[in-house]
Amino acid sequence: MIEVNNVVKTFDGFRALDGLNLSVPNGAIYGLVGPNGAGKSTIIRHLTGVYRQDSGDVLVGGQPVYENVEIKSRIAYIPDEIFHFPSASIRDMMKFYRGVYPQFSEKIYHELGEVFDLDDTMPMRRLSKGMLKQAAFWLALSCRPDILILDEPVDGLDPVMRRQIWALLMDDVSQRGVTVLVSSHNLRELEDVCDHVGIMFNGKMMIQRSLSDLQDNIVKVQLVCDTPLPASLNVLHTSSSGRVQTLIIRGQQAEVTQLIASAKPLFFDTVPLSLEEIFIYELGGVDYAVKNVILS
Amino acid sequence: MPSKMSFFHSALSKKSFTRFSLLWIAYTVVWFFVVPVQMLTYHDEYFSMSYHILTSGIEFGSIINFIYAICVSMALYSYLFSTRSIYTIAALPIQRKTMYCTHYFSGILFCVLPMTFILASGFLINLALGHQVSLELLCLFAMSVLEFLFFFSFATFCAMLTGHIVMLPALYVILNFTVVVMESIIRTILSSFVFGMGANTVTLEAFSPLVYLLTHCQTETICTVTPTFDTAGVYEYQFHHWNYLLILAAVGILFAAIGFFLYKKRRMEAAGDVIAVKALRPVFKYCFTIGCSCVIGLLIAQILLNRSVELGIYPVQVTICLLLGGFIGYFGAEMLLQKTLRVWKGHWLGFGVFSLCLLCFIFSMEWDIFGYERYVPERENIQSVTLSCSNSEATIENENYISDIVMWHQALVTDKAHQEAMTKADTDVYSWILNINLVYHLENGKSVPREYRLVVNEEEWNNENSIIHQFDSFFNSPEFLLLINEDLFSCGPAQLEYVYISGVDAQENSFDQQLTQEEGYALLQQGIYPDMQAGTIGKEEFYYSEDDEENSCYATIQFSYRTGGQNRYRYKTFTPTIDSQNTLAYLESLGFIPAVSSDFEET
Numbered sequence: 100m101i102e103v104n105n106v107v108k109t110f111d112g113f114r115a116l117d118g119l120n121l122s123v124p125n126g127a128i129y130g131l132v133g134p135n136g137a138g139k140s141t142i143i144r145h146l147t148g149v150y151r152q153d154s155g156d157v158l159v160g161g162q163p164v165y166e167n168v169e170i171k172s173r174i175a176y177i178p179d180e181i182f183h184f185p186s187a188s189i190r191d192m193m194k195f196y197r198g199v200y201p202q203f204s205e206k207i208y209h210e211l212g213e214v215f216d217l218d219d220t221m222p223m224r225r226l227s228k229g230m231l232k233q234a235a236f237w238l239a240l241s242c243r244p245d246i247l248i249l250d251e252p253v254d255g256l257d258p259v260m261r262r263q264i265w266a267l268l269m270d271d272v273s274q275r276g277v278t279v280l281v282s283s284h285n286l287r288e289l290e291d292v293c294d295h296v297g298i299m300f301n302g303k304m305m306i307q308r309s310l311s312d313l314q315d316n317i318v319k320v321q322l323v324c325d326t327p328l329p330a331s332l333n334v335l336h337t338s339s340s341g342r343v344q345t346l347i348i349r350g351q352q353a354e355v356t357q358l359i360a361s362a363k364p365l366f367f368d369t370v371p372l373s374l375e376e377i378f379i380y381e382l383g384g385v386d387y388a389v390k391n392v393i394l395s
Numbered sequence: 396m397p398s399k400m401s402f403f404h405s406a407l408s409k410k411s412f413t414r415f416s417l418l419w420i421a422y423t424v425v426w427f428f429v430v431p432v433q434m435l436t437y438h439d440e441y442f443s444m445s446y447h448i449l450t451s452g453i454e455f456g457s458i459i460n461f462i463y464a465i466c467v468s469m470a471l472y473s474y475l476f477s478t479r480s481i482y483t484i485a486a487l488p489i490q491r492k493t494m495y496c497t498h499y500f501s502g503i504l505f506c507v508l509p510m511t512f513i514l515a516s517g518f519l520i521n522l523a524l525g526h527q528v529s530l531e532l533l534c535l536f537a538m539s540v541l542e543f544l545f546f547f548s549f550a551t552f553c554a555m556l557t558g559h560i561v562m563l564p565a566l567y568v569i570l571n572f573t574v575v576v577m578e579s580i581i582r583t584i585l586s587s588f589v590f591g592m593g594a595n596t597v598t599l600e601a602f603s604p605l606v607y608l609l610t611h612c613q614t615e616t617i618c619t620v621t622p623t624f625d626t627a628g629v630y631e632y633q634f635h636h637w638n639y640l641l642i643l644a645a646v647g648i649l650f651a652a653i654g655f656f657l658y659k660k661r662r663m664e665a666a667g668d669v670i671a672v673k674a675l676r677p678v679f680k681y682c683f684t685i686g687c688s689c690v691i692g693l694l695i696a697q698i699l700l701n702r703s704v705e706l707g708i709y710p711v712q713v714t715i716c717l718l719l720g721g722f723i724g725y726f727g728a729e730m731l732l733q734k735t736l737r738v739w740k741g742h743w744l745g746f747g748v749f750s751l752c753l754l755c756f757i758f759s760m761e762w763d764i765f766g767y768e769r770y771v772p773e774r775e776n777i778q779s780v781t782l783s784c785s786n787s788e789a790t791i792e793n794e795n796y797i798s799d800i801v802m803w804h805q806a807l808v809t810d811k812a813h814q815e816a817m818t819k820a821d822t823d824v825y826s827w828i829l830n831i832n833l834v835y836h837l838e839n840g841k842s843v844p845r846e847y848r849l850v851v852n853e854e855e856w857n858n859e860n861s862i863i864h865q866f867d868s869f870f871n872s873p874e875f876l877l878l879i880n881e882d883l884f885s886c887g888p889a890q891l892e893y894v895y896i897s898g899v900d901a902q903e904n905s906f907d908q909q910l911t912q913e914e915g916y917a918l919l920q921q922g923i924y925p926d927m928q929a930g931t932i933g934k935e936e937f938y939y940s941e942d943d944e945e946n947s948c949y950a951t952i953q954f955s956y957r958t959g960g961q962n963r964y965r966y967k968t969f970t971p972t973i974d975s976q977n978t979l980a981y982l983e984s985l986g987f988i989p990a991v992s993s994d995f996e997e998t
Contacts, residue, residue: 110664147486149663172488182483184414198406199487 593846687724898950
């Protein structure tokens with residue numbers, strides 16, 4: 100289990116993490132989302148032991164990550180920008196990781212070679228961005244990690260390879276109980292794979308729940324109603340097209356339905372909410388909304 | 396798998412060796428050509444193979460290790476300077492202490508392994524060709540490893556200070572030479588403001604190892620059999636500066652230890668920063684400011700005032716130049732630290748503090764607040780005085796002469812205003828500059844050095860009460876000249892390496908000949924010595940008048956000699972005058988009659 104308790108990190112006076120709390124259960128696929136500059140990459144660098152927090156705790160399995168070789172050897176990390184030694188091939192990097200990660204499996208490496216259509220003797224500097232990502236997954240999965248931390252993992256991959264990689268990850272999660280923490284701006288894709296989601300803003304965790312809880316706690320309603328709606332409805336966002344109004348309301352679906360029905364609308368219906376919509380409307384409440392700017 | 400030793404990671408070390416193989420291969424090849432290949436092809440008739448090996452170790456070795464160390468350091472620690480690499484490398488399951496020690500020890504092996512190969516190759520050639528230089532080869536190995544140990548450790552320390560790949564070599568070079576350069580520049584500036592402060596003396600070379608190794612750690616030549624005209628001498632070559640090398644290596648280890656603690660505390664987010672250690676940022680800023688103030692300020696002053704020395708006669712202008720240099724340095728440092736050009740707001744207080752300190756310092760120097768200029772040691776506290784002037788240098792222990800020097804020095808200090816006015820008004824193309832260096836060796840073991848640069852013109856020269864005239868009467872007295880040439884007159888014939896006479900006779904025929912040791916000795920004892928007693932030869936020329944020109948003969952006599960206690964040969968040159976009767980008589984007995992200027996006037 101990954102636990103981040105009240106972590107603060109400051110860069111030259113700028114508070115990048117401001118008392119952040121985060122909790123990832125074992126075997127979960129946790130989607131970390133947030134606007135640019137929210138602190139997602141910063142907390143990932145704490146979780147991989149690169150940064151040391153100013154205060155708070157960053158724990159994996161109850162132990163601090165920083166300078167903890169035992170814990171770090173169970174974590175594989177794929178950063179947004181893949182690093183490899185200049186002029187090294189995938190095979191060279193494999194030999195290096197084999198010497199560094201005690202659980203590294205050459206058998207898995209060779210098996211994954213069938214999946215990734217890459218020449219492992221070719222210098223990595225010649226690979227495209229998408230091929231580099233594939234190579235990173237190849238090497239990371241060969242390390243047989245218990246925790247996989249991914250920063251914008253499928254950025255640059257073609258749709259087929261995306262599906263392929265997610266399938267491999269799902270397999271690892273289901274067979275070995277691997278915990279995956281993934282930071283991405285591609286919310287539609289996260290929605291398909293994540294079972295837990297955390298939304299960060301300004302170095303803090305705004306919401307952190309399982310995806311089903313999150314989707315159950317916010318309702319999108321379309322209705323036509325001439326009478327005023329009950330004041331107890333927590334409406335996050337309103338828009339209208341002709342007489343049809345679309346409301347985003349915080350609350351359980353049954354409770355919201357009951358309240359709206361009490362206003363006797365001419366017509367109303369609840370519509371499923373996507374993760375992207377939840378993200379937009381939740382952050383709209385903290386002054387992070389799409390601004391309508393008209394360029395002259 | 397991680398190594399069982401927690402301070403060393405074999406996979407990481409192996410990777411370093413394979414990744415940067417080009418470096419150590421190039422290093423090996425260069426040394427291979429300098430030592431083993433030279434051993435195969437060497438045939439220098441003046442210097443033996445042992446001299447070549449020892450000299451290579453200290454001269455070539457210090458230069459190549461200085462360069463190689465920074466290259467190795469830049470390669471091994473390159474991952475620290477890019478965010479992309481550091482986010483991957485620091486995430487590996489390797490502790491920082493293991494990472495640091497592995498890279499450090501790998502770096503040391505980058506020198507030790509190639510040098511072991513060179514040593515083994517040298518031994519094999521030694522066995523095959525019978526050079527008998529095994530000890531010298533071992534010395535070479537030790538020299539190179541000790542030099543590299545210091546330079547690499549220092550480069551490692553610099554790598555821990557900075558987060559920028561370009562700053563690493565810059566910092567390494569600057570810090571390696573900073574003591575010598577800054578001492579020289581500060582002395583130049585101070586000598587401008589402080590009467591008697593030497594600009595040319597450099598006392599802290601030991602803190603700039605490359606400079607010290609190249610200037611003070613030479614291979615010693617020991618003459619075991621003195622050469623004669625018929626037989627060649629026998630020489631041994633020895634290296635006696637192991638203490639300095641061992642101290643360097645120990646200091647290097649200290650730097651490496653500091654680097655270790657800096658690395659353990661290093662903020663990995665500092666990749667790309669000029670100074671990675673937060674606490675050292677103000678130190679860098681003010682050191683950079685002082686450095687720029689001295690270097691840039693002095694440069695601007697020299698260009699604007701069109702003078703390379705004596706800038707102190709324009710104290711206001713020099714102060715403004717130093718402030719300008721400081722301004723460039725202070726805000727330049729801010730720009731480097733903050734990685735932006737917009738540093739003008741909110742940083743003027745720091746520059747104000749610097750400016751105030753600089754003004755106070757210059758004021759105290761200009762007005763001699765600390766009494767440096769006025770200080771002349773008490774006669775009874777002086778053990779000896781080393782006096783250097785023109786081409787002569789002597790250490791004087793005679794009480795009467797020391798009293799004369801102290802009295803003259805006191806008169807000079809009192810005459811400071813006049814001397815500075817002369818310097819300021821020095822536009823006479825016929826004036827001479829006389830440099831006088833004095834070092835008082837006190838009874839308590841301390842030394843008091845002073846350097847003076849005096850203007851000599853015709854008016855001063857003819858004034859019997861002038862400082863320069865007083866100095867001439869004392870320095871060029873026969874007794875004093877005999878004293879400062881005492882070591883030459885104490886030489887026997889065997890200690891004269893050569894005596895060479897050259898000149899022109901009245902018929903404009905040039906002559907030059909090397910005398911035998913016996914002839915040279917006879918010339919010294921029968922000609923020059925009695926003439927010097929009579930005050931007709933050996934005087935230093937502080938000002939060249941028409942009378943001097945008329946009296947000089949067109950001949951020079953050069954002695955190269957080495958007395959028992961001296962390791963190196965010394966040289967003395969004499970020009971006889973028409974009054975040097977004994978010297979001219981001896982030259983005539985050898986068949987040389989040098990011309991005088993009147994000979995050519997008649998023709």
